[in-house]
Amino acid sequence: MDNILIFKKKLFVSLISIIICILFLPLVLGAEYHINFIQEYIGLMIFYGIYTLPFLVFLGVPINILSGFVLKRFNRLKIFINFLLHTIPALIIGLFMFSNGPFALICIPILISSIFFVIDTLVFQKEQKSRKKYTVIILPFTILLILLIPSFINEWEFVAIQKEEKPVVELNVSGEVVNIKPSTCWDSDNSSGCPADDEPFLLPIDPFVKNEFYVANEAIVKVNIPNTKRKYTITVFYIDEKATKKITVKGNKFILPAHIPEQAVKVIATMDSSQKVSFNFGIRNGNR
Structure with a gap:
């Protein structure tokens, strides 16, 4: 096959591949569709088309055309070599562009390159009569499955979390025990939708917060969440020498010094499910 014919066929393959990619991407990346599906x-097709068309034209097409001239030098393993020629550059581009993002974003260039590869194999590699030529059709669907697996796992975890009881805190301060219904929110990926109330404050003379404890010396505090099996870490904020102190607790027990002023202490328990459980309690020790 001469070079001009290779070039023309590759342009045809690239055009078909670009059209299929633009039609296919809204189904992969479109998230949830509602009533007006069409x-x-x-x-979404217009949006993704505008965004991806430069990459498809300036990266996908040249790689596809180049593969045709490279394959002229090989008589065996053409399908495998063609696969590497398409997917390795896509993997490099994905790692370069989305190295700090989710794994699914890295897979998107590979998904697009696999579509180019499949169309190229079915249309261009006519001399390949074996079944291997047609088994390449499963490649995009395999990559698509890899893309969707994290979404399936997240959905399963979300459903499981929704069924859990709301945490109830059992607070023990120097032997006095109370049950507290804390505030809760979700802090997935450090979401700004879960602000942490981590500012302790001095107490007035009259009772001010719901749970106030009177202690003569240092306060020995234990925090338990008995109605959960999840692991959690505890962070405590309190005022000492006119400054806010922050301590991260190893286990569920901490000690507040005897000399600190009367105040509302802030406690945040962060669950391994990214749920934050926060509450406060008052310390009364006569230090004004």
Whole structure:
């Protein structure tokens, strides 16, 4: 096959691949569709088309054309070599562009390159008569499954978390025990939607917070969440020498010094499910 014919066929393969990619990406990346499926699908197709078209044209097409001239030098393993020629550059591009992002984003360039590879194999490699030529069709679906697995896992974890009881804190301060219904929120990926109330404050003379404890010396505090099996870490904020002190507790026990002023102490328990459980309690020790 001469070079001009290779070039023309590769342009045809690239055009078909670009069209399929633009049609396919809204189904992969479109998240949840609602009532107006067609309208939403067309909108996403235009959006992803505008965003990905430069990459498809300036990266996908040259790689696809180049593979045709490289394969002229090989008589065996053409499908495998063609696969490497398409996917390795896509992997490099994915790692370069999305190295700090989710794994799924790295897979998207590979998914696009696999579509180019499949169309190229089915259209261009006509001399390949074996079944191997047609088994390449499963490649994009395999990559798509890899892309969707994290979403399935997150959905399963979310459903499981929704069924859990709301945490109840058992607070023990120097032998006095109370049950507290704390505030809770979700702090997945350090979400700004879960602000932490970590500012302790001095107490007035009259009772001010719901749970106030009177101690003569240092306060020995134990925090338990008996209605959960999840692991959690405890962070405590209190005022000492006119400054806010922060301590991260190893286990569930900590000690507040005897000399600190009367104050509302802030406690945040961070669960291994990214749930934050926060509450405060008052210390009364006569230090004004």
